[in-house]
Amino acid sequence: VHFLDRRVLLISGKGGVGRTTVTVALARAAARAGKRTLVCEIANPEGGPSAIGRLLGARSIGPEPAPIERNLDACHLWARTGHQGFLQSVLPSRTLVRAALRSKAVSKFLTAAPSFHEMGIFHHLLSLLQAEEGGRLRHELVVLDMPATGHTLALTGLPDILLRLMPGGPIAALLEAGQAILNDPEQGAAWVVTLPEQLPVTEAIELLAGLEETRMPAGGVLLNRMPSDPFTADERAAVEGWLDGTDGVFGEVAFRRIEAADEALARLHAAVSTPVLVLPEVPGLDPAAGLVDAFDAHMTGEGEP
């Protein structure tokens, strides 16, 4: 199966690795390839600024998918939207739904109680995945930029935790419906964005291991900002020796970075069994635009092994 032939792709990775840029580039490449694509991120706070919107040149991004370009919509995931949808689906009467939505107590509880925030986001994501239009799915592919914080695994691990706490009832049904998509290797995949450097590669390997524990299928690694190597093997060895005997020249940092990147890539290949897509370092102000071409190349060139 090709890496974009999924219903939902979760893009995760630590801060500073260019995760949002890669997410946007991937979504754009999918849209160019003709897939009706939705790119989204978790709003923090709701109604707050949008990193995706900034990269796409969209003025503001809200909880409703908004058209960006051909085949590409963008939106924010809001816990509030998810909570509303959830209450509407479980409460027996419209009067009760209205009362609950008006009630500050209920809305504050849903915002504040542990893991309910994630549950709201989960519900919103699920409703976007299931939305239909004109008798077909509104979006064939949903690409989600995951938060960078330590809670990266919270959303993927949440269903299992909550199902332990409440094995029955409407929440359990919701969680199981979500898991049926997210945890199905043919429909969902989580990709880890990282850099070709020692520490980020170690963290990516750890993140992939963490994903396995949450039953979220691992798509693979997107190795971002791979520096290009202008040297032949002979030149590299000669320059290496020359640098060892020379102090204080420009270019050494870049040279060592190329060496470190090769080592990091080799280590990644040795440590993970999933595919590794290498994205070249793209100079200039709009790296997202250059990365689209890189993804296009991956899409036309290679499927998954």
Next chain:
Amino acid sequence: VSDAAIGATGGAVARMLVEKRVVVCCGAGGVGKTTVSASLALAAARAGRRVLVVTIDPSKRLAETLGVQRNAPAPVSLPADRLAAAGVTEGTLSAWMLDPKLVSDRVVNTFARTPEEAERLLDNRMYRDITSMIAGMQEYTAVEALHGFVEDGLYDLVILDTPPSRDALRFLDAPDRVSMFLDRRIFNLFMPGEGSIIRRMATQLVEKVMDVAFGEQTRRDLQQFLELFGGVLDHLNRNQHEMRAFFAQPDIGFLLVTSPAREALAEAEFFARKTRDELKMHLCGYVLNRSLAAQAGFAMPDAEALPEDADPALRTGLSRLAGLARVERSQVAGHLALAAELDIRAGDGFAWVLPMLGTGASTLSDLVHLADVLVADDPPGTAPPTEEPS
């Protein structure tokens, strides 16, 4: 802002390390905050202080260098031979990896109304699964632990490496903006009981919604958890005000760690606004990590200067290296400008440049090198030229 009067005792960072009791390092993820925290701690220990560095999630190698382990109940001192190797003669250096679960359990044990209640709470499955997911809980535990260490008096200086998120300062925010779950007023709505008719109606509505949505059993479990957690919660809320006063003391400083990357700088600005402008805490300055500014004055690789009989591969290799070098040289100018700009933004504080050591900079000798740069009279690349005509 460099201060000529400091002279022999080192620069602004060196002064911070002997004057402060607590230094909190904030910044985006991936900027090398933990390495900077460890280097600062080492520098202070070399200046004779008894130092503790509290980290959140060090890389494996840095953890080995510092001798810390997951789930350690107490800080671990660096052994004497390693201290000696790092040039520490009078001071001490200890490290501790923050374990939110451990601190949270301790808080429960200390502040539950009775030992029996503490035990029931620790056994409650909701407590076990859910406390780690309460927004701000990890940050809260970091502060609680820090405060404990300072009160103990075992250390002259505690350096806190905060989690890489904007939540890192959330615990110090105005109470109504802290995780609302820690707000007693909201909390009370889920407790069956007395109160005004409006409150009882609100409680009934919440119960009704929850019974339908989650099932009655889960709602009851949650209520029991909340009832047990109530005593601890009261403590947390009371403490918040004390903590804020604690962090506003002049001998407690905040340090913003950033890399030259745009996103990292934006994050540093967020923390600067938050700490200095909103929370009125003392901002010591910026550390610009992984900067090329220290390379100002480097030479260009020159294939022309090679002897005639030089290896042809070296000749073509050097001309290719020159291409990389030109890019790097242009970045140096940008990084120098950035350092100057941070210096202005820092106001009375400093902007300190650290060199690029490679991303895995985590051995003891790496830390020693960074510690040397940190306590120099001036940050590298910014010292005034020495050959200026008088």
